[in-house]
Amino acid sequence: MIGFNKPYLSGKEIEYISQAVNSMKISGDGIFTKKCHDFFEKKYGFKKVLLTTSCTDALEMAAILLDIKDGDEVIAPSYTFVSTVNAFVLRGAKIVFIDSRPDNPNMDVDQIEALITPRTKVIVPVHYAGIACDMDKIMALANRHNLFVVEDAAQAIDSYYKSRPLGSIGHMAAFSFHETKNIISGEGGMLVVNDEQFIKRAEIIREKGTNRSSFFRGEVDKYGWVDIGSSFLPSDIIAAFLYAQLENLDTIQTKRKEIWSRYYGELKQLEQSGSIKLAHVPDFATNNAHMFYIQCKTLEERSALIEHLKKGGVHAVFHYLSLHKSPYYTGKHHGGEMLQSDRYADTLLRLPFYYELTDKDILRITDLIVSFYKTII
Numbered sequence: 608m609i610g611f612n613k614p615y616l617s618g619k620e621i622e623y624i625s626q627a628v629n630s631m632k633i634s635g636d637g638i639f640t641k642k643c644h645d646f647f648e649k650k651y652g653f654k655k656v657l658l659t660t661s662c663t664d665a666l667e668m669a670a671i672l673l674d675i676k677d678g679d680e681v682i683a684p685s686y687t688f689v690s691t692v693n694a695f696v697l698r699g700a701k702i703v704f705i706d707s708r709p710d711n712p713n714m715d716v717d718q719i720e721a722l723i724t725p726r727t728k729v730i731v732p733v734h735y736a737g738i739a740c741d742m743d744k745i746m747a748l749a750n751r752h753n754l755f756v757v758e759d760a761a762q763a764i765d766s767y768y769k770s771r772p773l774g775s776i777g778h779m780a781a782f783s784f785h786e787t788k789n790i791i792s793g794e795g796g797m798l799v800v801n802d803e804q805f806i807k808r809a810e811i812i813r814e815k816g817t818n819r820s821s822f823f824r825g826e827v828d829k830y831g832w833v834d835i836g837s838s839f840l841p842s843d844i845i846a847a848f849l850y851a852q853l854e855n856l857d858t859i860q861t862k863r864k865e866i867w868s869r870y871y872g873e874l875k876q877l878e879q880s881g882s883i884k885l886a887h888v889p890d891f892a893t894n895n896a897h898m899f900y901i902q903c904k905t906l907e908e909r910s911a912l913i914e915h916l917k918k919g920g921v922h923a924v925f926h927y928l929s930l931h932k933s934p935y936y937t938g939k940h941h942g943g944e945m946l947q948s949d950r951y952a953d954t955l956l957r958l959p960f961y962y963e964l965t966d967k968d969i970l971r972i973t974d975l976i977v978s979f980y981k982t983i984i
């Protein structure tokens with residue numbers, strides 16, 4: 608059986624975890640957390656990086672930082688992971704869902720303006736499959752209407768928009784190091800703060816509402832309760848694991864891009880013959896090889912293909928269900944149809960994708976797909 612995902616260990620994870628343990632400072636913000644922060648700030652020019660225990664936590668921090676209150680409106684795609692919006696709902700926000708582009712699952716930026724009201728506070732672009740949303744258009748709208756932009760960059764590590772790293776463009780961004788992402792620490796994430804006005808408070812919110820970070824830098828002589836907050840920082844053991852991955856980021860990315868191109872090469876014929884659709888990467892975006900997906904024509908066709916792959920020993924999976932139709936949000940949704948989101952929910956299929964996937968595996972998978980489309984013609 609070829610599984611859908613397999614976490615990749617780059618080699619030094621256990622060694623660095625032992626080092627973290629032996630340093631006898633294994634709570635948050637130890638040596639490895641600092642190494643990770645420095646790595647990201649240097650490599651991508653992020654103004655301030657704070658590791659968190661998940662991307663979900665980073666998004667929750669963003670919602671607190673932006674003072675989201677009852678009735679504030681947040682524009683976000685319907686085709687996304689629940690945390691993208693749940694973080695804001697926890698603070699009382701109303702989610703104003705927006706449909707996806709016809710050519711890829713990212714938000715259709717041309718529909719944003721019509722959804723803006725006097726209560727709109729935030730736009731949350733999700734860079735699906737690590738492929739950039741049209742950030743110039745989003746930032747221009749945000750500036751014109753005085754809105755904040757929080758990039759859900761959970762899948763977007765080491766990916767770019769017009770040569771600018773994703774996560775560096777919005778006022779803030781949230782990344783994930785969940786074991787299904789390119790760079791992992793089991794569970795894990797980070798908040799990137801690009802707008803300076805939020806940096807100090809971000810540290811406080813992450814440390815249970817205390818000014819403990821200032822205290823450790825010697826800026827205040829005692830620390831106490833100064834704001835709301837929670838415990839969002841990971842143990843240094845998690846950071847140790849993550850740092851081992853970061854040291855191998857380039858190798859991991861090179862390998863993943865090779866796998867992506869291999870899949871693309873094998874399946875492009877099926878796209879040309881009109882059987883399936885492959886991912887569309889706009890000119891302004893790079894592809895960080897986070898996932899490889901195909902689009903079938905219908906839900907029934909996709910279910911049959913999943914079954915066919917399963918019989919052949921391959922585990923392929925669909926992805927999100929439209930959030931505007933979720934049991935939790937149906938009664939709360941503004942009512943607009945999200946036809947593209949529904950279409951991706953029905954037809955998008957993700958193929959196995961991980962560092963150790965071999966050429967032979969890829970050929971076995973693509974042969975099964977080719978044989979499936981021969982039988983249905």
Ligand SMILES: *Cc1c(COP(=O)(O)O)cnc(C)c1O
Nearest residue numbers: 661662663688690761783785796
């Ligand atoms: C993975 C993912 C998340 C959640 O990340 P966690 O680290 O598991 O909290 C949020 N948004 C998107 C788009 C994701 O892919």
